[in-house]
Amino acid sequence: MKFGNLLIAGLVTGSIYAVFAVCVAVWYRVSNILNLAVGDFAMAGALGVDNLVRVRNWPLPAAIAATLAVVAVFAYAYDQIVLRLAQDGPPNGRRQQEGIVITFFFTFALSFFIDGIAKVLFGTDVHAAPALWGGNSLSIVSGLHLERAGLLVLVCALVSGSMFWLYIRYTLGGKAMEACGENRLGARIVGIDVRRYRRIIFIGTAVLAAIFGIVESPITGYTYLSGATISLTGFIAAAYGGFRKPGRALLAGLAIGVLEALLGGYVSTEYGDTVMYAILAAMILAWPRALGFESAVSS
Amino acid sequence: MKALRSTGLLVVTGLAVVVPFAQQYAGTVFVLALCYAIVTAGMAVQIGFSQQIAFSQSVFMGAGAYGVAMLNTHLSMPSLLATPIVMAGAGLAALLLGSVVTRASGLALAVATLMLPLIAVGYLSSAGYLGGSIGTPLTGNLWEGASTEATAVGNGLITVAVLALVVFVCTRILSSDIGLELYVLGVDEPTAAAMGVRTSRRKLELFVLGSVFAALGGAVYAGTQLFVPASLVDPTAELTLLMMLFVGGRKSILGAVVGALAIQYLYGASNWVSVNILIVEGVLLTVVLLADPDGLAGLVAALARARPPAPAAVPLERTNGAIGHARLDVLPDSQRADGAIGTLKLLECIGVGKEYGGLAVLDDVTLTLPGRGLFGLCGPNGAGKSTLLGVIGGSVRPSRGRVLLDGTDVTRLPPQERFQLGVSRTFQAVHLIRGRTVLDNVAVACLSSHRSSLVRGIVRSRLAEARAKAAEALDYLGMGQLSGQDVSSLTLENQRMVELARAIAARPRLLLLDEPASGLSGPQRERLAEVLRAAGELACVLLVEHDLDLVARISQKIFVLARGRLVFDGDPEDFRSSDVVNSLLQGGRGGRVPPP
Numbered sequence: 001m002k003f004g005n006l007l008i009a010g011l012v013t014g015s016i017y018a019v020f021a022v023c024v025a026v027w028y029r030v031s032n033i034l035n036l037a038v039g040d041f042a043m044a045g046a047l048g049v050d051n052l053v054r055v056r057n058w059p060l061p062a063a064i065a066a067t068l069a070v071v072a073v074f075a076y077a078y079d080q081i082v083l084r085l086a087q088d089g090p091p092n093g094r095r096q097q098e099g100i101v102i103t104f105f106f107t108f109a110l111s112f113f114i115d116g117i118a119k120v121l122f123g124t125d126v127h128a129a130p131a132l133w134g135g136n137s138l139s140i141v142s143g144l145h146l147e148r149a150g151l152l153v154l155v156c157a158l159v160s161g162s163m164f165w166l167y168i169r170y171t172l173g174g175k176a177m178e179a180c181g182e183n184r185l186g187a188r189i190v191g192i193d194v195r196r197y198r199r200i201i202f203i204g205t206a207v208l209a210a211i212f213g214i215v216e217s218p219i220t221g222y223t224y225l226s227g228a229t230i231s232l233t234g235f236i237a238a239a240y241g242g243f244r245k246p247g248r249a250l251l252a253g254l255a256i257g258v259l260e261a262l263l264g265g266y267v268s269t270e271y272g273d274t275v276m277y278a279i280l281a282a283m284i285l286a287w288p289r290a291l292g293f294e295s296a297v298s299s
Numbered sequence: 300m301k302a303l304r305s306t307g308l309l310v311v312t313g314l315a316v317v318v319p320f321a322q323q324y325a326g327t328v329f330v331l332a333l334c335y336a337i338v339t340a341g342m343a344v345q346i347g348f349s350q351q352i353a354f355s356q357s358v359f360m361g362a363g364a365y366g367v368a369m370l371n372t373h374l375s376m377p378s379l380l381a382t383p384i385v386m387a388g389a390g391l392a393a394l395l396l397g398s399v400v401t402r403a404s405g406l407a408l409a410v411a412t413l414m415l416p417l418i419a420v421g422y423l424s425s426a427g428y429l430g431g432s433i434g435t436p437l438t439g440n441l442w443e444g445a446s447t448e449a450t451a452v453g454n455g456l457i458t459v460a461v462l463a464l465v466v467f468v469c470t471r472i473l474s475s476d477i478g479l480e481l482y483v484l485g486v487d488e489p490t491a492a493a494m495g496v497r498t499s500r501r502k503l504e505l506f507v508l509g510s511v512f513a514a515l516g517g518a519v520y521a522g523t524q525l526f527v528p529a530s531l532v533d534p535t536a537e538l539t540l541l542m543m544l545f546v547g548g549r550k551s552i553l554g555a556v557v558g559a560l561a562i563q564y565l566y567g568a569s570n571w572v573s574v575n576i577l578i579v580e581g582v583l584l585t586v587v588l589l590a591d592p593d594g595l596a597g598l599v600a601a602l603a604r605a606r607p608p609a610p611a612a613v614p615l616e617r618t619n620g621a622i623g624h625a626r627l628d629v630l631p632d633s634q635r636a637d638g639a640i641g642t643l644k645l646l647e648c649i650g651v652g653k654e655y656g657g658l659a660v661l662d663d664v665t666l667t668l669p670g671r672g673l674f675g676l677c678g679p680n681g682a683g684k685s686t687l688l689g690v691i692g693g694s695v696r697p698s699r700g701r702v703l704l705d706g707t708d709v710t711r712l713p714p715q716e717r718f719q720l721g722v723s724r725t726f727q728a729v730h731l732i733r734g735r736t737v738l739d740n741v742a743v744a745c746l747s748s749h750r751s752s753l754v755r756g757i758v759r760s761r762l763a764e765a766r767a768k769a770a771e772a773l774d775y776l777g778m779g780q781l782s783g784q785d786v787s788s789l790t791l792e793n794q795r796m797v798e799l800a801r802a803i804a805a806r807p808r809l810l811l812l813d814e815p816a817s818g819l820s821g822p823q824r825e826r827l828a829e830v831l832r833a834a835g836e837l838a839c840v841l842l843v844e845h846d847l848d849l850v851a852r853i854s855q856k857i858f859v860l861a862r863g864r865l866v867f868d869g870d871p872e873d874f875r876s877s878d879v880v881n882s883l884l885q886g887g888r889g890g891r892v893p894p895p
Binding site: 082085086101102105106108109110111112113114115116117119120149228232239243270271273274278279280281283284288291 | 352374399400402403411413415417418421422534538542546575576577578581582584585823
């Protein structure tokens with residue numbers, strides 16, 4: 001029973017990592033930018049809905065719709081103003097040569113900015129969006145429990161992860177998106193609007209992250225600073241999926257969650273995380289190639 | 300003397316702030332900022348200049364601070380004495396840790412080192428004796444003065460002195476020949492290896508340097524602030540350090556110092572800023588990076604460049620197309636005079652095979668090359684020519700077979716070690732180091748620093764010698780007038796010629812050229828042919844080329860690869876008349892290699 005409950009808890013935590021890993025991986029694949037702000041969109045979604053419902057007494061559906069709209073508009077504006085200037089220089093210009101290090105820091109600055117705005121708007125307390133599916137935890141067999149929100153989170157992760165996987169693998173749009181990341185110039189020459197794909201996927205992953213924040217926040221609760229931690233776990237899980245592969249990122253996220261729960265349950269509640277990070281670091285050093293780091297770096 | 304200038308500037312500013320204002324707000328923030336600047340200066344060398352991105356600085360800074368606090372609290376050791384002990388400990392730890400993590404490069408290194416702050420935070424919040432998730436106080440100032448003012452001034456002056464020393468060391472390293480190695484390593488690791496840079500050693504040295512300076516910054520922090528907060532080691536602290544580095548200018552030591560000062564003063568600039576610090580930092584970083592990827596230092600440099608009109612690029616017409624007109628009368632070395640034709644067997648490939656996931660790219664290739672002469676390697680696309688060149692150069696490890704250089708088995712030696720034995724190469728796509736002059740690009744191949752440690756770069760720079768050798772090689776190739784130009788501004792022909800000059804400047808025994816003529820026009824190819832002939836007099840040249848006429852005209856022997864197998868070897872006469880060659884290389888068009 002202990003193992004079963006740990007496994008369930010691990011899968012729920014893991015699916016949190018997995019969704020953000022999928023968002024990071026998909027957008028990296030199209031734009032070659034590692035998005036460190038993805039967790040901040042989740043935080044903004046959850047706290048935005050909470051604020052509208054609790055403080056301004058909006059009905060829940062209207063609050064969700066309004067929050068997602070704001071996130072989408074903000075992502076659109078950011079792409080149009082900052083990313084255009086940051087990434088769309090002349091093909092041999094200075095910015096093009098700087099590569100992923102600099103663009104990574106743009107998203108890092110974005111993360112700071114969103115957190116700062118959230119602090120002004122929502123304050124510094126822990127809040128969460130109202131539970132979408134309230135009620136007691138589900139009992140699968142006697143002794144095995146699953147929170148309703150946890151089930152939603154798991155379903156959300158599996159649906160979004162496999163959706164992107166299918167999109168890239170089986171649709172023309174997905175292939176075009178892949179081409180944008182592989183070779184920007186080449187993709188443009190064959191008529192793919194690289195900037196449009198970058199924009200669509202950026203807005204898409206921002207909204208997906210916000211939705212997920214709304215679904216997940218009843219489990220953990222968010223403050224204005226939660227975004228960075230979420231992004232970090234997503235970033236790490238994406239790393240173990242080779243940064244470019246949403247399907248593998250999904251599995252890596254789930255695996256890390258399960259590993260974390262099992263280490264916490266069987267090894268040490270205090271040092272479980274420490275041991276897990278040590279294992280993760282050792283894995284990168286032992287098999288950089290198998291984990292897909294080389295391919296992530298080469299482009 | 301750039302190092303002395305930077306250091307002097309820093310000392311003067313430091314004295315001007317610390318002595319009068321040590322006990323006031325401006326002075327205390329200044330000293331706190333300098334503690335961070337000690338860390339960011341090291342980061343500018345490791346992360347900015349050499350592009351070895353590691354997220355472990357905050358951990359070493361924390362280790363330095365906690366180390367001093369522990370020695371001071373438990374052993375009553377003065378902070379000033381504890382500092383070198385802590386640095387030595389950090390250096391040893393960095394050496395052990397670094398020899399594991401620097402096996403990775405790029406993103407793998409970044410993610411592996413990202414685990415360190417996460418582990419440290421988890422450990423600190425669980426282990427009680429270091430003050431848990433709050434931190435630990437200490438009582439020992441760096442300088443115990445007679446009055447509080449004397450203590451504050453003493454602390455400040457020691458901090459300024461330490462930072463000045465760090466800035467001096469970092470600037471000296473970057474402006475030395477070893478700095479050039481580090482720059483190439485950062486821009487393009489495979490090219491650095493092909494040019495003899497011992498990449499894994501340099502990466503380890505950089506990791507140790509960054510970690511030791513981070514620990515030093517932490518030690519000074521503990522000795523001046525008298526409290527070590529646990530937040531010093533968490534990932535947020537790492538992000539703050541990176542923010543300082545990138546706002547200030549990641550490739551400039553002084554930029555990194557200015558960045559630390561700017562961010563630290565920003566925290567207290569006004570009440571509104573302190574409350575909304577995240578918004579301000581986010582906007583500031585975005586605006587600075589949009590204005591210039593090299594931060595404030597980059598902006599200043601751009602302004603300085605803008606004032607005097609840049610010297611006009613030398614129009615090549617004026618030199619009457621002399622680029623590539625090798626002045627054969629001034630051969631750089633008297634290598635010709637050593638009499639013998641060189642060894643009969645300089646290079647031997649014996650039964651070389653290479654497979655990628657079951658696909659055989661090379662299959663049982665055996666060839667021998669003597670110490671002098673020009674040899675062609677031809678074959679249709681995908682025949683394995685570049686792979687064979689990689690196997691000989693050391694960048695590709697063969698699945699089977701052996702490679703002998705002068706009778707010594709070098710099959711398992713990496714490119715940088717083969718470079719030391721006299722193997723030099725060019726790449727199919729031009730691999731020049733952008734952002735550096737032509738002279739420095741060629742000087743990369745003339746460095747004698749590969750065996751020296753990073754520390755030697757502080758004491759003595761041999762960059763001038765390397766540049767002199769490079770200038771000689773450029774003159775030899777008739778390209779002296781290009782030496783001051785940035786390589787990005789060159790035409791394709793000149794970029795290829797610079798790459799060739801770089802390969803020749805190393806005075807190799809074996810020169811591997813991968814399609815040097817591709818993209819060149821007819822007259823340009825003639826000039827290239829002249830240079831190649833001259834090179835063949837000095838060394839053994841193996842030339843991969845699709846221009847069959849060119850190959851047939853200048854080579855003394857030609858090898859043809861098809862589907863990974865050697866299908867022909869012989870002199871140009873046989874090459875032109877061979878049916879195998881003509882059916883393979885002229886495709887189904889029924890043409891023949893044109894007669895001379």
